[in-house]
Amino acid sequence: MSAESAFPPIDHDHGRCVDLLMSAVERLRAEQTLRLTPQRRRVLEMVAASHVALGAYDILARLGGGNGRPMAPISVYRALDFLLQHGLVHRVESLNAFIACTRPGARHDALLMICSVCRRVAELQSPAIEAAIAASAAAGHFLVTHPVVEIAGICRVCRAADR
Amino acid sequence: MSAESAFPPIDHDHGRCVDLLMSAVERLRAEQTLRLTPQRRRVLEMVAASHVALGAYDILARLGGGNGRPMAPISVYRALDFLLQHGLVHRVESLNAFIACTRPGARHDALLMICSVCRRVAELQSPAIEAAIAASAAAGHFLVTHPVVEIAGICRVCRAADR
DNA sequence: GAGCAATTGTTATATTGTATCATTTCTATC
DNA sequence: GATAGAAATGATACAATATAACAATTGCTC
Ligand SMILES: [Zn+2]
Ligand SMILES: [Zn+2]
Ligand SMILES: [Zn+2]
Ligand SMILES: [Zn+2]
Numbered sequence: 001m002s003a004e005s006a007f008p009p010i011d012h013d014h015g016r017c018v019d020l021l022m023s024a025v026e027r028l029r030a031e032q033t034l035r036l037t038p039q040r041r042r043v044l045e046m047v048a049a050s051h052v053a054l055g056a057y058d059i060l061a062r063l064g065g066g067n068g069r070p071m072a073p074i075s076v077y078r079a080l081d082f083l084l085q086h087g088l089v090h091r092v093e094s095l096n097a098f099i100a101c102t103r104p105g106a107r108h109d110a111l112l113m114i115c116s117v118c119r120r121v122a123e124l125q126s127p128a129i130e131a132a133i134a135a136s137a138a139a140g141h142f143l144v145t146h147p148v149v150e151i152a153g154i155c156r157v158c159r160a161a162d163r
Numbered sequence: 164m165s166a167e168s169a170f171p172p173i174d175h176d177h178g179r180c181v182d183l184l185m186s187a188v189e190r191l192r193a194e195q196t197l198r199l200t201p202q203r204r205r206v207l208e209m210v211a212a213s214h215v216a217l218g219a220y221d222i223l224a225r226l227g228g229g230n231g232r233p234m235a236p237i238s239v240y241r242a243l244d245f246l247l248q249h250g251l252v253h254r255v256e257s258l259n260a261f262i263a264c265t266r267p268g269a270r271h272d273a274l275l276m277i278c279s280v281c282r283r284v285a286e287l288q289s290p291a292i293e294a295a296i297a298a299s300a301a302a303g304h305f306l307v308t309h310p311v312v313e314i315a316g317i318c319r320v321c322r323a324a325d326r
Numbered sequence: 327g328a329g330c331a332a333t334t335g336t337t338a339t340a341t342t343g344t345a346t347c348a349t350t351t352c353t354a355t356c
Numbered sequence: 357g358a359t360a361g362a363a364a365t366g367a368t369a370c371a372a373t374a375t376a377a378c379a380a381t382t383g384c385t386c
Pocket of ligand 4 (some may be wrong): 278279282283317318320321322
């Protein structure tokens with residue numbers, strides 16, 4: 001996702017976002033043995049349906065209104081753990097929440113921008129940031145296993161709306 | 164703090180770390196009107212006494228053994244909020260915990276390295292990382308208010324010990 | 327010392343995340 | 357197809373983290 005399209009207009013064709021994600025997942029499922037059970041799929045779709053990061057209990061509440069009896073919290077967390085393991089969602093540490101990955105299949109650490117106005121979260125790609133982190137770590141003989149970058153601020157859409 | 168001294172030996176003279184911090188605080192207190200009450204000071208000293216990030220309830224438990232009756236959770240959080248406001252501690256988002264700032268007085272966003280073996284947290288200085296984040300944000304017309312960088316990995320001390 | 331703002335106390339509650347063990351579902355093999 | 361093991365889910369309880377609301381106290385200014 002380019003820097004320019006990271007925060008799309010609020011009223012964009014979001015079905016397309018979800019479709020892109022789910023088709024990427026289908027590809028993964030065909031290649032690997034990805035056991036995307038109905039539960040896990042429902043959680044993934046729920047997360048993918050929002051550009052705002054969802055907490056586990058948000059997901060729980062939204063799933064409860066469905067067909068079967070509501071899931072227990074632990075079940076949501078288990079589904080989220082699975083999705084995290086397989087790189088389909090990212091955890092947003094500073095929000096205790098989760099966001100769908102925009103590049104599933106390409107294993108990567110997430111660089112996130114978080115808009116404090118519209119609450120949306122966008123994934124960023126930046127070899128420069130990754131390189132700078134790698135260089136600093138190397139200088140301190142620190143072995144990086146999982147870099148977390150979550151940039152809080154105001155997105156271009158909200159800045160434009162604020163005029 | 165240079166990259167090399169970020170993770171000091173486990174058995175270093177830690178009193179010196181605390182003293183450095185507290186003297187910096189004293190300077191701040193003289194210059195500004197920093198109301199470092201006994202409560203706040205106790206919390207700050209507690210955080211400064213550890214290179215491992217402490218959760219609010221860790222602090223609570225350690226303070227409880229003191230003189231007066233134990234503080235309520237809210238009181239610890241209020242003290243921590245104050246210390247955060249004044250740049251004396253940083254919140255470690257990925258741990259829901261807190262670490263003393265190694266450069267109080269110089270307002271800055273924290274770049275943290277977190278060792279998953281010894282659990283210690285070190286503050287990093289890196290204009291390169293800051294610049295790369297600023298550049299990416301600018302490219303996406305994103306206005307940065309609070310960048311969070313928390314690099315999980317293994318520190319040089321633990322790597323050396325692992326041989 | 328009266329008035330006001332900042333801090334702290336007290337109690338209750340909200341939010342986020344796990345432990346444990348039973349049950350069900352899936353898969354491979356015979 | 358029966359069957360045994362592995363993976364996933366259900367069910368219940370609980371732990372850990374964080375905040376709301378309002379009362380009481382402290383510290384400062386006039
Ligand atoms: Zn979308
Ligand atoms: Zn926004
Ligand atoms: Zn020290
Ligand atoms: Zn270490």
